[in-house]
Amino acid sequence: MSKFLSGFVSILGRPNAGKSTLLNAFVGSKVAIVADKPQTTRTAIQGVLTTPECQVVFLDTPGILRADSPMQKRMMNSVRDALSERDLLLYLADVTLGFGEKDRQAIDMVRKAETPVILVLNKTDLLHKDKGALLPLIEQYRAVHEFADYLPVSAETGEGLETLFEAIQSRLPEGPAYFPEDHITDQPERFIASELIRERILHETRQEVPHSVTVAIDKWEQGETLTKIYATIYVEREGQKGILIGVRGGMLKQIGTLARQEMERLFGLRIYLELHVKVQPNWREKAMFLNTLDWRTMTGNDES
């Protein structure tokens, strides 16, 4: 009988490359929020995939960038943490974008880990030409680092994911299942709820608003038939508060309804969701608010 395999695999890349989409596709459930805007993921997100032969503990990470703000520094710290003691790294590249200096810098950070890296060429569904068109891009990546493999995929349509998974599995060491087979993430529902609210905001707003938002769950009351969740959305300026509330409260209502429906579907609970918006100038520079970015440092008034 062949031995059970298990390992830790981090998903890295520039912002918006499709890292969280790939994590969700492998896990088969939404564990990380996704948006068509860079800097969606702000902390490391675990997603676990268990098959009869193996268990892969994936870690999705924030997109690699030059950190200018205290918030971005925290994000890059979680990228650095995700580079150590891994069995394998996946570096996602968006094939619709050319290779540039920022890619070189991001790969520089990743290769310092001295761990094998698979180059995952994502969004191939957007290529009009055949995959041969990827060869020059692959050569540019190969020139900066000798990757363990070069695999085209579409995290969105699923094309190529089976081959990628086989490549991952073939590089896993023998090991135990670290989690029960139905475990898909270590994030508490409370944090997922705040992320789902933020995801709705990312989808409904544009320009600087998405980056100026953080969400805190103030209270979580688990009833017999109804769970009541009270959350505050923090923004940096009055104008952003106005945008989020919308005409006669329409925008906030829309965000609340869609976030609640998604929570009900994911958690299998009936939910009452109450949202408030508060202005907190420069929250991105304040430790207390930066703690809301990650459930590991998040605090609240009660336990979920």
Ligand SMILES: Nc1nc2c(ncn2[C@@H]2O[C@H](COP(=O)(O)OP(=O)(O)OP(=O)(O)O)[C@@H](O)[C@H]2O)c(=O)[nH]1
């Ligand atoms: N067409 C297409 N779109 C994709 C694919 N993968 C991801 N996307 C889209 O790309 C955008 C970014 O996806 P995310 O998964 O949030 O990207 P990310 O790398 O996690 O981004 P950050 O968390 O901001 O670093 C979203 O609009 C996704 O729907 C793909 O294979 N094909």
Ligand SMILES: [Mg+2]
């Ligand atoms: Mg992401």
